[in-house]
Structures are given as C-alpha cells and as structure tokens.
Amino acid sequence: MVREGGPPSAFGAQKRSRGWPGSAYHDNMYGMKWDRLWINARLATMREGGGPYGAIENAALGEKAGRLVFAGVMRDLQGKPDALATHVEDARNAWITPGLIDCHTHLVFAGNRAAEFEQRLEGASYEEIAKAGGGIMSTVRATRAADEEALAAQSRTRLEALRAEGVTTVEIKSGYGLDLENERKMLRVARRIGKEGGIRVTTTYLGLHALPPDQAARRPDYVAAMSGDVLGAIADEGLADAVDAFCEGIAFTPQETEALFVAAAARGLKVKLHADQLSNTHGAALAARFGALSADHLEHTDEAGVAAMAKAGTVAVMLPGAFYVLRETKLPPVEALRTHRVPMAVATDCNPGTSPVASLLTTMSMACTLFRLTPEEALAGVTRNAARALGLGGDTGTLEVGKAADYAVWPVDHPAELSYWIGGVKPTAVGAAGGRAR
Ligand code: DI6
Ligand code: FE
Numbered sequence: 001m002v003r004e005g006g007p008p009s010a011f012g013a014q015k016r017s018r019g020w021p022g023s024a025y026h027d028n029m030y031g032m033k034w035d036r037l038w039i040n041a042r043l044a045t046m047r048e049g050g051g052p053y054g055a056i057e058n059a060a061l062g063e064k065a066g067r068l069v070f071a072g073v074m075r076d077l078q079g080k081p082d083a084l085a086t087h088v089e090d091a092r093n094a095w096i097t098p099g100l101i102d103c104h105t106h107l108v109f110a111g112n113r114a115a116e117f118e119q120r121l122e123g124a125s126y127e128e129i130a131k132a133g134g135g136i137m138s139t140v141r142a143t144r145a146a147d148e149e150a151l152a153a154q155s156r157t158r159l160e161a162l163r164a165e166g167v168t169t170v171e172i173k174s175g176y177g178l179d180l181e182n183e184r185k186m187l188r189v190a191r192r193i194g195k196e197g198g199i200r201v202t203t204t205y206l207g208l209h210a211l212p213p214d215q216a217a218r219r220p221d222y223v224a225a226m227s228g229d230v231l232g233a234i235a236d237e238g239l240a241d242a243v244d245a246f247c248e249g250i251a252f253t254p255q256e257t258e259a260l261f262v263a264a265a266a267r268g269l270k271v272k273l274h275a276d277q278l279s280n281t282h283g284a285a286l287a288a289r290f291g292a293l294s295a296d297h298l299e300h301t302d303e304a305g306v307a308a309m310a311k312a313g314t315v316a317v318m319l320p321g322a323f324y325v326l327r328e329t330k331l332p333p334v335e336a337l338r339t340h341r342v343p344m345a346v347a348t349d350c351n352p353g354t355s356p357v358a359s360l361l362t363t364m365s366m367a368c369t370l371f372r373l374t375p376e377e378a379l380a381g382v383t384r385n386a387a388r389a390l391g392l393g394g395d396t397g398t399l400e401v402g403k404a405a406d407y408a409v410w411p412v413d414h415p416a417e418l419s420y421w422i423g424g425v426k427p428t429a430v431g432a433a434g435g436r437a438r
Contacts, residue, residue, distance in 0.1 A: 034064040036405075036431075037077075037085035044097045044415040045071060045399040046383045053376055053415050054398065061096055063405035066433035071399045089429070095415050097379065098399055099168025099406030099432060101386035102360050104272075104296050104317050104347035106206075107162075108155040108186045108193075109176045111142030113352045136176070136210040139352050143176040148189055156193045158350060161358040163199055166408030166427040168435055170199055171347075171390055173244055175206030180230045183207055187239040200406075200434040202390050204272060205231065205240035208252045208260055223252070227260040235267045242293060242391070246274040247283040254286050261290045270391055276300040277322070288312035294345065294389040298332045299323065306333055310340035315389040317345045318373070318381065320366035321355035334371055344373065345389045346381030364419040375416035396434050405433035 038061040045054035060077055062070030062085060070077070081088040116129050116138070129135055143151065162170055172190035177183035187203045194201025207226035215222040234240050243264040247257040251274075261271050270293050275283025277297035284305030287295040295301070295309055296317035309316060316337050322328075337344055346367045349355035357363060364378040373381065387397025396406045408427040410418065418425060 033083075034062045034069055034085040036087045036089060037062045037070070037081050038089045038091050038096060038409070039074060039081050040093055041091035041409075042093060042095045043071060043399050044095055044379065046098055046380055047398045047400055048384065053379065055415075059096075061399060061407065063431060063433065066405050066436060068399060068401050068403050068405050068407075071401055091409060094428065095410045095412055096399065096407050097166070097410065097415065097418070098383040098397055099408055099430065099434070100166045100360055100382045101169040101390070101392075101397060102162055102167050102347050102350070102382070103169075103171045103294070103345050103386040103389040104173075104319060104349050105170055106173050106175060106349070106351035107158045107170070107358070108151060108172055108174075108190050109139050109143050109352055110146035110151055110154055111139060111352070112356070113138065116353075117356075136353060137213065139176050140178055140210070140212065143186065144179075144182050148185055148192075151185065152189045152193055155189060156197065158358045159193050159197055159199060159201075162348075162350075162360060163197060163430075163432075164426060165359060165361050166410070166430050167360055168199060168406040168408070168430065168432040169202070169387070169390070169392065169396055170194070171202045171204060171242075173204040173206040173209075174240075175209030175244075175246075178207065178210065178212050178226075180233055183230065184234060184237070184239060187234065191239070194435065198432050198435040200392075200396070200404075200432075202241040202392070203239060204242045204244045205234050205269075206244045206246070207231065208245035208256065210246070210251060223256045223259065227256075227263045231260070231263055231267070235269060240269065242270045242272050244272045244274065247281055247286065248274065248277060249279050249281065254281055254283065257283070257286060261286075265290060272296060272317075272389070276305065280305075284309055284314075288314045293391050296347075296349075297322070299328060299330045301333055303333065303336050306336040306340050306342060309337075309342050315343045315345050315385055317347055317386075317389055318367055318371055319347055319349040319355065320370045321357035321363055322349045322351075323370060324366055325354050325356070332371060334373065343385040343388055344377060344381050345385040346373070346378055347386065347389075361418060361425060362422055365422050368419045375419035378419045379415055405431045406435075407431045 043056040043059040047054035174183045174186040273287040275295040280300040284295045284301040285308040288308035294315040384397040409429040
C-alpha cells in the first residue's frame, strides 16, 4: 500500500531548512498538525555512526509536507499522537527503513535478450553473439525502433517491480540510443515514468556505452560528437543529472573516457563510471581524479584505485547481478574498500544483457552471498550510500529529521531479513515523498 500525503507547501519548505524535532511542538501549538505519525515502530534509521542499522526501538516517525519531522523514541513525542498528527498509524512493531534506492540501472530499453540467453546456454559465447549482430546492438536496434509510448510502457513494468519492493529512488542511464535523438528519447522516458509512478528518478547520460558498428571506421568522430554536441544538447535541455561511460577493453579507453569527463566538468555535470568490470583499466582511479560520485563494478580494481576513491569521496557501487549472470569469479576488493573506508552501495544494474534483474532485495542477497557483505552493509548500500552515489545524501537515504519522507514499512522481525530472504518480502506501506516532489 502506498499512502499519499499533500503536496509540499511553501510553509513546509521553510520548516524543511530548520528541521529539528522541537519545531513540531510549535506547529502543534498553532494547530498545524503533522500529516502522518507512525507509532510503535522500530526504525532502522541507517544514520551514520548510529550503531547497528542506526536502530531505534519503541520509536515513532512523523512526516509533514513531504519531510520527516520526527524520527526518535516515542517518549520524546511532545503530546498525544492524535493531537500531533492528522493520521496516526500503528506499526505494530514493524521495522521502518529509509525508502530503498537503486543507484545504477539501465532499465529503459525495448525488447529483451532471452533468445541470446538460450544461445549462451547452448554454448555460444557473448563475442560470437555480438559478432552476429546481437548483444548491446540488438537492444540498440529495438530501442531506436520503439516510440516513446512503447518504450515507456515496457520500462514502466520494471520500475513498478522495483517500487513494489519499497524502492523510492532510481537512477536510470541512457546508452541504448547512441545518437542524439534516441539518447534524448531514453532520458525523457526515464523522467516521465518516474513522474507518473511517483518515484524519484535521476538520469545519467551514457553516450559512451558501445560503439555502433556503422561508426567503427570513424571512432574518434563518434567519441568527439558524443562528448561534444550530443552532451551539450542533453545538458542544455536539462535531461541528465550525471554523465557515465563504459570504460573497458571491449568498450571505451581511459583516454576517451577522460575527454568525456573533461567536457562534463566544463558543464558542471557530475560523473560516474563503469570501472574495472572485466579488466583493470585503472578506471577507479580515473573516476576519483574527476571527483566522481561513484565508480561502479570494480571487480578488477587494485588497492591504489581503492585508495584514490577514498581520498576523493567516491562511492563504490557493487553490482552482483552482473557478476552472477556472467558467472564471474574475480571478486571486487571488498576488504580493501572496508579498510580504506570507501562507502559501498549496492544496485541492480538492471539491463537486458548482463543483469536482467528488477529486484533490489534479491540483489542485496547476492551482495551478501557472492560478495560477503554483511546484511547491514547491504542495507546501507541501498539507502545511505546509494543516496551518496547519486549526490542526494542530504535529501534521502536515512530516517533523519529534515530529509524527504521516503520510507518503507516491513513485516519482518529483524532488518537482516531484507537480505536473507530471496522473494517473499514486501513492504506493507511506502512513503515516497521525494518522488512526488519532482
Ligand atoms: N556493462 C555491462 O555489463 C553492460 N553495460 C555495461 O555498461 C552490458 C549491457 C548490455 O549487454 O546490454
Ligand atoms: Fe551498468
């Protein structure tokens, strides 16, 4: 069940910047109640330095005008619940977490590659399929052929699957258009399905995802155009919140990536990078050099790359779905990331080729079982650290007063269950104020 609240008012916006629990007392003195108050809850606030899960027992969570106005123990409430809020909800000891955040997806695309999945199981290699015109290019053809309506309809299914699991923020990349018109179409669709679904969607321009075969003879021109005029047009239209590239032996070189990043920086756009997934091209260090929000995959990243990320404050995004589907064996350097205190996020990488995954909860399980993250690290990876990977750390990702009222209520006895079960767990209520505000 998704519960609705009113739109943010101008007054709400003012309160937002002040945002301390005491302000609620004054609101109520003047008869301006909170919109909703959850009582008898257990909060996994995921607040930094707040102990395991930032947990608070015997807790309450209050929201007003799309913002959290109370997140603490019930005995600190300054009045009776009914006097404080218009709607009072009894959580009956359920756990409330921040709304989940999927910070790396390619979920806007047309068609699927189930036939290639079958071919691979019959022995064909990824390279053979690509040479025969399959792989990323088959998705590019389908995506180019789809009009905006069809693309939105197909992509919405995946966004809704995430939403049903308590996901309130999703990052969506372009990268299956590979020309201005079609990259734009993808980004517009991403924004639109977010708005329609009440989900906060951030968009990332991934023009350097694959080299279209018809551009093979003019590779430098393609790279220059995607980093120049195409990036410029997309930035001018405000269609992208960040810029990404696939820096890999089979995709784009560190030099080509760097040229894109220089252009992005000149336009004030934040960068992220598909780094060191299949080989060590020192992508993590390159991302860090540009102050990237995140470096993603990282299976082949060395300790120098990890140290560079730590210094730059770049988040490490773990993508166990692709690791699983590709049956990789080289693990990302989780221990080094811990030692260097690099924040780890976890995301689905939802895409039709290497990670046909539209379940962030299943991905948390994979992060624990395949990468040996703890359930607490996995939950931090889809909340606090995922928010940071999107530059939204001040607005969502933890249950703290002043942040957006993005939360999910779970019928579980312990927050580790979110990583433990594979299927079967669904939130009983979701607050997605951040998605409504967009
Ligand atoms: N890394 C990947 O593994 C995928 N894209 C990327 O940047 C592959 C996407 C696809 O095969 O469609
Ligand atoms: Fe990806």
